[in-house]
Amino acid sequence: MIDKNEIIGLIAAVLTTSAYVPQVYKTWKTKSVENISLTMYIVMAIGISLWLLYGIYLNSLSLILANSITVILTLIIIIFKVRYK
Amino acid sequence: MIDKNEIIGLIAAVLTTSAYVPQVYKTWKTKSVENISLTMYIVMAIGISLWLLYGIYLNSLSLILANSITVILTLIIIIFKVRYK
Numbered sequence: 355m356i357d358k359n360e361i362i363g364l365i366a367a368v369l370t371t372s373a374y375v376p377q378v379y380k381t382w383k384t385k386s387v388e389n390i391s392l393t394m395y396i397v398m399a400i401g402i403s404l405w406l407l408y409g410i411y412l413n414s415l416s417l418i419l420a421n422s423i424t425v426i427l428t429l430i431i432i433i434f435k436v437r438y439k
Numbered sequence: 440m441i442d443k444n445e446i447i448g449l450i451a452a453v454l455t456t457s458a459y460v461p462q463v464y465k466t467w468k469t470k471s472v473e474n475i476s477l478t479m480y481i482v483m484a485i486g487i488s489l490w491l492l493y494g495i496y497l498n499s500l501s502l503i504l505a506n507s508i509t510v511i512l513t514l515i516i517i518i519f520k521v522r523y524k
Contacts (some may be wrong), residue, residue, distance in 0.1 A: 363493040369486025374478045396459045401454025407450040408501060416493060 356415070363416025371423050378427045392435050398411045441500070448501025456508050463512045477520050484513045 356364070402425040409417025441449070487510040495503025 359496040362489055362496065366486050366489035366493055369482050369489065373483035373484075373486060376476060376479055391461060396462055398458035401451050401458060404447050404451035404454065406494050408444060408451055411444040411447065412497065412499065414497065437513060 358381065362416055364419070365418035366419065367416045371420055371427075374424055374427055378430055383414055395432050395435065399425060400430060405407055445500055449504070452461075452501045452505035456505055459509055459512055463515055464491060477517065478512055480517050480520065484517060487513055499509065 402421050404416060406421035406425060409421055467509050472511035490502060491510060494506055
């Protein structure tokens with residue numbers, strides 16, 4: 355059963371993940387990655403992976419969902435960055 | 440007392456927040472905000488605020504710290520976007 359707190363978490367997850375998607379889409383579409391720092395995205399990917407682990411420990415559906423999706427999106431940006439540099 | 444899970448959360452918080460800072464710094468330094476969508480940042484700010492609320496409900500130090508800082512950084516970008524558009 356999903357409680358009130360989890361609903362807030364899930365809305366948060368949808369909003370922050372949605373706001374992250376256009377950047378990935380833009381990178382995909384334009385193949386333009388000059389303005390993106392590879393180091394920054396690697397740090398981000400490690401950080402998001404740890405949030406995912408934290409979410410698993412906390413049994414937080416919102417953290418698990420949001421960070422599973424954003425870590426994949428971040429890895430896609432890293433692949434673009436390495437491939438089209 | 441901070442347990443093992445909270446240490447993972449805190450490392451996650453430091454990494455994702457650190458990876459977010461250069462973008463704000465770049466916006467501050469160059470006053471260049473053409474590539475940034477205002478709508479995206481407003482959605483992000485609302486999402487991060489809800490993560491903060493979720494962190495408060497969960498009593499999660501990591502979520503509270505990370506989202507307090509990133510919501511402020513996101514609001515700074517929004518102010519730049521509105522001021523220098």
